[in-house]
Amino acid sequence: MTAIDQTPHQTSRSERAFRRSSDAQIAHRGIAARTSGRVHGPVNRLVSPRVAGSYLKPFVFLDYFDFQSAGETMFPMHPHSGIATTTVLLEGGMRYEDTTGASGVLEAGSVEWMRAGKGVWHDGVPLPGQRLRGYQLWVALPEAFELAPAQSQYLQSTEVPQVGNVRVILGQYRGVRSKVNSPDGIQYLHVSLKAGESIRLEPPAAHDVACLHVGKGALTSADDRIADELVVFEEGEAAIQLTAEDATDFIFGTARKHPHDLVLGSYSVHTSHAALRHGEQEIARLGEQLRASGRVV
Incomplete structure (x- = not known):
């Protein structure tokens, strides 16, 4: 729910660590x-x-958060267009509101889907005194949806389908489909495994x-160990x-x-500059309404 960071910066140690494999000729999907x-x-x-x-x-941004909440607004009311955000709340709770008219409280295990489309504003306020842990994913929308009306869905933990140790956040897994109305061509799972x-x-x-x-924890994939990091697998369809x-x-x-190439705005991702201008105009219009009502300054 944070803005795109477009300010120049020195390459960080973690960014230098992001690297392509030089060995493409391996038997497993490395x-x-x-x-x-x-x-x-x-x-x-x-x-x-x-x-x-x-x-x-289409995975454009992915944030992982893990902190003790003091009840302060973590994500003040802010806009998006051209993308969809998916928040998976693993621990803690959060109040939410958006300009589609939805508002309420998300609890541990819940999922927020916000298809910004042509423009939306939303916020999130952690409940005080709780540890807040989870993910927020930004997905670039196809042309058919990047300027569609905004749509939000909020699923409590019991509404998220599960197959064994796999929770189906977006798309489908082993014939079980998520209740989220996401575009075709995306699968997003939360998996829990026991030791061994x-x-x-x-x-x-x-x-x-x-x-x-x-x-949490650590995985092995063939000879690779994965812990406290994101890994990208070689392109292909292998398991x-x-x-x-x-x-x-x-x-x-x-x-x-x-x-498509990613055409970026301050809070938006589109497939073209024309679509970005359209989205930013709608964001500005909604912002004027929110300021007039005193919701934002």
């Missing part, structure tokens, strides 16, 4: 790149257009982009075999690669 992210206060930005975005489109437990994840047909981030060293939870995303 790791093509990895990063420990870039920390902004309580948020660790794992993916951005500068770091991994070109490898992972293994899982074989088979991406849907034509999903040539795949990545995961370990929030990925993972084993947990100890109790581990992680998010796993696959997708058909986004065919």
Whole structure:
């Protein structure tokens, strides 16, 4: 729910650590790149257009957050267009509101889906005295949806379908489909494994982009160890075999690669400059309404 960071900066150690594999001739689906992210206060930005975005489109941004809440507004009312955000709240609780008219409280295990489309404003206020842990993913929308009306969905933990140790956040897994009305071509899972437990994840047909981030614990994939980092797998449709060293939870995303260049605004991602101008005009219009009502200054 934070703005795109477009300010120039020196390449960080974690960004230098993000690297492409030089060995493409390996039998298993190996790791093509990895990063420990870039920390902004309580948020660790794992993916951005500068770091991994070109490898992972339509996954444009991915933030991991883990902090003790004092009840202060973490994400003040702010706009988006052209993208959809998915917040997976693993621990803690948060009040939410958006300009589609939705408001309420999200609890641990819940999911927020916000398709910004042509423009929306929303906010999130952590409940005080709780540890807040989870993810927020930004997805670049297809042309057919990037200027569509905004749409929001808020699922409590009991509404998120589960197959064994896999929670289906977006798309489908083993015939079970998420209740989120996301575009075709995206799969996003939250997986929990016990120590020594293994899982074989088979991406849907034509999903040539795949990545995961370990929030707790550690995984092995062939000879690679993955802990407290995001990894990008080599492009292709091959399955990925993972084993947990100890109790581990992680998010796993696959997708058909986004065919467009990323046209960026301060809070927006579109497929063209014309679409970006349209989205920014709608954001400005909604902002004027919010200021007139005293909701933002």
